[in-house]
Amino acid sequence: MSAGPDGQALSLSDLGNLLPWCVVVGQGLRIENLGHRFARHVSGIKVGSCFGDHFKLLRPAQQITSYDDLVAIAGRLLVVEAKGLAVPLRGTIMQSKDQKRCIFEASPLIRSQAELGKAGLAIQDFSLHDPLPDLLLALQARDEAIREAEDSSHRQQESRGRLKSILDSALDAMITIDLQGKVVEFNDVASVVFGYERDYALGRELSELIIPPSLRAQHMAGMEHFRKTGEGPILRQRIEIQGMRSDGSEFPVALAVIPFDYADQKYFTATLRDLTVEHAQRAAIDEAARQEQLLNRELDHRVKNMLAQILVLCRHAEGNATVDRDVVASLSARVMSFSTVHELLSRERATGIELNELVRVCLSPYALLDTASVTIEGPLCRVSPKAAMTLAMVLNELATNASKHGALAHQGTLQVTWTVEGDDEPLFSLQWRESHDGEKPEELTGGFGLQVLQAVVPHELKGTVSLKMLSDGLEYTASIPLDQVTQEDLSK
Secondary structure, three states, X not given: OEEOOOOOEEOHHHHHHHOOOEEEEEOOOEEEEEOHHHHHHOOOOOOOOXXXXXXXXXXXXXXXXXXXXXXXXXXXXXXXXXXXXXXXXEEEEEEOOXXXXXXXXXXXXXXXXXXXXXXXXXXXXXXXXXXXXXHHHHHHHHHHHHHHHHHHHHHHHHHHHHHHHHHHOOOOEEEEEEOOOEEEEEOXXXXXXXXXXXXXXXXXXXXXXXXXXXXXXXXXXXXXXXXXXXXXOOEOOEEEEEEEOOOOOEEEEEEEEEEEEEOOEEEEEEEEEEOHHHHHHHHHHHHHHHHHHHHHHHHHHHHHHHHHHHHHHHHHHHHHOOOOHHXXXXXXXXXXXXXXXXXXXXXXXOOOEEHHHHHHHHHOOOOOOOOOOEEEEOOOOEEOHHHHHHHHHHHHHHHHHHHHOOOOOOOOEEEEEEEEEOOOOXXXXXXXXXXXXXXXXXXXXXXXXXXXXXXXXXXXHOOEEEEEEEOOEEEEEEEEEHHHHOOOOOOO
16 A cells, blocks of 8 residues: 555555556566556557566566566666567566565657657656656666767767878878967878977967968968958968978978868868978089089080181191192081081070071081072971081081082082971971082092991981982982971971
């Protein structure tokens, strides 16, 4: 017997009305009384049936085969499955004063409003007088909040771990700061480049870590300008500035700053690349180029002096010669021509020599140019130093021969022309054409000069040559791959 809310005496049979989710179980595991909500929502359950036929203990997970099994778990918080009910029950077991009955008082375990409807339940199915359902729901809400917080924390840790892995895999230093200029992310490369551990850098002012004192005021002004206007002069572009290591030493870095928004907050990610090695390599290249230029100048100067001395000796020999004066004069002309070509190469080594100018230099010791008897014609073409020296040898030999035996000796005409033909593999063609009325040999013979004309172009420029006597003179043609002559595309 017990007292109800109105002070009247109650018996166990009255519990079914007061506690809607209550089951009274006797020592034989037979149900002696049943809450009216069980009777309504759990099909097949009725007074006299076995408790174990309708209920399964989920937590703790164990079998209920006797009355003593119920007594053993009395007072514990239980999770129970009821056959025919879509949601589990959470409750506890209490033993009556006479210790002959157990009372299972429970409440449906509802996690959301949707589950309430899915189970076919309503708020009215819960007791308004018994605080136990409210307590169980409060505990459930607490458990759910804890689980959701744990899940959220786990997801955030996974996200942070994934982001850190991505940042650490970058080749450059990457640093993220907030709108106040404090570091919120610092990858492994940044630690190596600037000498700070990540944990030390997080939360500190960026200006104190990596910005030299001479640039800090400019950095602070830029941050303040962005806070006021949302704009910055260095954003979204790569610039080169000075950075500072943890030991205070300064070094050049390439910097790119990208602003972004996250969770309604503004941040900046700076990508920085150490340019120390690059600057050293660039300085070494510049120094090597300077040394090469000095060596070339010295070499050009010495070659020029040597050619000048040879020319003086040739002219001296020419003045004193009693025999073979023509041979010595021809040698002097060759030396003069090569000296002039060398001077051209020294002056325009980087861009090459204009072919028109090269032809004129080679012919000028032997012929009067810009007359009707001499024609020089072809597209604009700058020849490489190697091609210039090779073609100069050919032109000098041809000019020497023409001045002795050909058009220049017999008041004939001379045409020097060049063309470029072909699209896929353009071919440069140089033609020397003499025409005169003087005596002509029946066949070509000769020594060193003829060997130069026939061999130097194939050997040096991978070309082919044709040298033949005509009824009115001589024709020499050299066909050379264009890329062996010049880098310019003359086919367009």
